[in-house]
Amino acid sequence: MENTTNGKERVIVAGVSHKQVDFDYTMEELGSLVEANNMEVADVIKQNVDSVSAKTYFGSGKVTEIKEIANADDVTTIVLNDELTPSQIRNLEKETKLSFMDRTELILQVFSNRAHTRQAKLQVEIAKLQYQLPRIHPSGNPLDQQSSSGGLANRGAGETKLELDRRVIRKRITYLKDQLKTVDKTINVQSRRRTNTSLPLVSLVGYTNAGKSTTMNGLLNFNKEESEDRKVFEKDMLFATLDTSVRKIDLEDNTSFLLSDTVGFVSKLPHNLIESFKTTLKEAKDADLLVQVIDVSDEHWKNMLEVTEKTLNEVGVTGKPMIYAFNKADLKAGQVFPTIEGDNIYYSALDPDSIKKMVDLIKLKLFAEYKLVDLLIPYDQQKFTEEILKNSQIISKEFTNDGSVLKANLSPDELEKYERFIQVNV
Ligand SMILES: Nc1nc2c(ncn2[C@@H]2O[C@H](COP(=O)(O)OP(=O)(O)OP(=O)(O)O)[C@@H](O)[C@H]2O)c(=O)[nH]1
Ligand SMILES: [Mg+2]
Structure with a gap:
């Protein structure tokens, strides 16, 4: 039936x-x-x-x-x-x-259905094969015992069907891992090109369906020049996002940062899957600031927060400054929002006022150590002017008889690097 x-x-x-x-x-x-x-x-x-x-x-x-x-x-x-x-x-x-x-096989299937890009597909397939490897059934049929006259040159004498199947799977895993390395390398080159700028990186992390992608899209609305095609996919389903997207956010006050959205977590996330997704999670590892998005309207938000922290630990993302972003406050009766309490923000990713407050908090955390300075760069050292104009947060620029005069918001590293050009600390 x-x-x-x-x-x-x-x-x-x-x-x-x-x-x-x-x-x-x-x-x-x-x-x-x-x-x-x-x-x-x-x-x-x-x-x-x-x-x-x-x-x-x-x-x-x-x-x-x-x-x-x-x-x-x-x-x-x-x-x-x-x-x-x-x-x-x-x-x-x-x-x-x-x-x-079992739960692992189920999660692997969900990931498999959701994987669209080559990188995500490879990552999931490797994890699936690793899961299957010890689980393929010996058929118990003595006829499956391969004789040494079996004909396949590379088949070991007396190798069972089971051993043969396992060998084929292992070979395929090696092949897919090689493929993944090539894909990862391309993505790495792209990301290195990007991180050549000294812009700080903010990474959205958290449980699946917490609203990371919606928050990212909300923040993109605060970009000086709006463009719909930079938006990421958001949907009410588990594991809507399996890939990392990085976008540059340029704010009205000329400050900028990079923002990344990535795969969400779930309890008992299979180990192989975490291992496979390490490259995808690299943005979180490289981040200067993590924004952990938590669905505060879910009664289990505390469990979800614990699972997120445990998983971040497992992938080696530790000791990062973190904003606890309690999202979907609109769905929680009696929850006042947007409000900021220390590193916590209660907000709704769908509410522009909330996102404005989120931007303020991100700026506060990110640029706390930054300093607004005036720089005077003589014309015989113009390569520094070009470098600063390209990579740093410029508030204003002027070209005088003595050289270029830049007003810039510099990170501690930049302050050290350009110390000799600094005129007056504002
Ligand atoms: N009411 C309400 N719904 C929200 C809010 N934020 C997100 N959502 C909804 O929650 C669902 C999941 O949002 P996503 O942004 O896709 O969640 P995600 O964290 O990116 O999820 P994954 O990519 O699956 O890990 C979508 O249907 C959103 O519209 C919010 O503040 N309030
Ligand atoms: Mg998402």
Whole structure:
């Protein structure tokens, strides 16, 4: 029988609670991930135990119950809240004749559906193959045992079908990693060209669907010259963004900074996926300031903040100055916005007044160490004038008999570099 409504497969989500504090939240999120994968939740099954069974994940008795509920619901796929070992999945499938998908496989599928650029596609495919490698089934068929007269020159004597399959997958991973390196290199060159400027980089980070891309688009509206084609994709769905976009923001007061938007996080993000997405997350690593976007209207925002901080740590983004940007304040009853309290801002990415306040806070954090100075550069040292005009924040410029006179807002590094030209500290 066709187990679908509106073409969507109906599945059961199931998980083992061994007293993790965030269990209910991760189960709810599993449901959202199922929907993001274009499937529907038919039922939810939970089991409370002290520890997860090494053999079948669930404790005894529960496996039979799952089989009965699945049959009654006419469901053939069970989605599990954790990453299971290959043997746990095999044992469950053998005992129930149902098919099981763990949380990692589900997240990989969602990422796979969302990947559009070559870099994102390669990153996801590598992570998928790494996940599959220990999980391909030995068929158990003795005829699959390859004899040494098998004919393929590079096939080892007596190599099993399983070994052969694994070798093919490993080869493909190596090939894809090489491809990814080439793509990464091109992107790196582009980004180096960009960071040749001494403009500071602000990176939006945070949980998936928190409103990072919407915030980026809001900030782009504050660019002196508006241009719609610089906007990024924003949508109410998990993992709308899988790539990094960097845009230059030029403000009315002649200050400028670079802004990057990137992939969002989720709890229990598969390790392979984090590893694969390291280049994508490089902008966060290079950032001078992080803006962590948090959906404060979600009752689980604290969990999301914890997961974000943990994931940032895992990818080596530590010790950066951070603005905690509590977004979607418009959806939270009683929340006054926009307001700033220290490094926290309560705002709505859809509200221009909020974004204006966000710009003020970013400027405050970013340019706190900057100084407004007058520079006099003699005409025989014009290469410095050109350099400063190209890379620094210029407030005004004038060409006098003595040389170029620039009023500029300089970073600590620039102040040191151009010290001999500085006239009066304003
Ligand atoms: N009401 C309201 N909705 C918002 C606000 N900010 C963002 N949204 C909505 O939230 C959804 C997700 O926004 P995105 O900006 O795509 O979220 P994201 O953090 O980039 O998500 P990923 O790219 O999936 O990680 C969209 O439907 C936005 O319109 C806000 O302040 N208020
Ligand atoms: Mg986004």
